[in-house]
Ligand SMILES: O=C(O)CCC(=O)C(=O)O
């Protein structure tokens with residue numbers, strides 16, 4: 181049912197204006213039950229969502245999932261560059277309070293880590309970063325005291341500027357998956373597709389040039405200390421699958437960039453703001469974002485810090501053999517960071 185559309189909330193003050201809703205892919209009760217029972221079985225067998233043996237068993241566990249789930253998780257197939265999988269039934273009362281920091285999560289909500297890993301494995305290979313959230317394959321996105329105005333998932337009071345996830349790195353995800361556990365205040369994730377943007381050919385030419393680097397974000401302290409020279413990277417790329425982008429203005433130094441490039445970059449940012457949609461995730465929704473096509477962010481909100489805060493689980497996925505990026509990326513140093521696959525690539 182590709183025609184269903186997620187509801188669009190009114191734009192909060194200062195936030196991007198939604199122009200078109202996100203496609204919803206419904207998951208029926210049979211599919212949802214398959215995912216949760218398979219996840220519960222894996223958890224019971226391996227004891228923890230972070231057990232290496234569980235990760236190794238994801239492909240064989242997925243082999244037992246039915247056609248309905250597989251169909252719902254077929255590749256992103258519209259210029260929106262994303263979809264919302266809807267139909268998982270989360271008992272939010274049983275989750276326990278939203279933790280105050282990712283490092284305090286432990287196995288809280290572990291069933292949903294495993295469900296998200298299964299969903300991720302149906303779309304590709306989940307990856308983790310040694311330097312982020314202790315190497316976990318499923319990150320917890322929740323507001324944390326002291327981090328309110330950062331450009332990371334832990335922030336709240338500030339607009340999380342639209343960005344490509346892990347834009348600084350050539351091993352970054354092809355798909356980003358966000359599973360919503362709790363979102364009482366209907367805080368929207370924003371998403372803008374390069375395939376909805378209308379740019380002048382001259383601007384596209386400018387932004388195809390590698391002019392300035394993208395530096396590691398504040399979630400990567402070790403990478404930020406890396407001594408190597410940051411390499412300039414192109415912002416736009418014409419891939420055999422259509423236009424793609426690599427964009428993170430909050431971590432893009434503009435000092436070395438010429439005026440023509442800067443103006444084109446500014447117009448790209450304006451155009452992405454124009455086509456941006458606000459996706460209001462509800463508990464049980466899994467937002468699947470094509471990280472080569474869409475930049476995502478989040479509107480500002482007031483954290484509660486009382487155990488009822490917004491809580492998302494996040495996974496990153498590589499699609500083996502995908503040709504959406506310039507070949508020159510393979511020579512990048514990646515600021516000393518390595519993306520680790522959950523299991524050997526199939
Ligand atoms: O909180 C959100 O909706 C998105 C945060 C984000 O940028 C991320 O998790 O990568």
Ligand SMILES: [Fe+2]
Pocket residue numbers: 343344345476
């Ligand atoms: Fe992000």
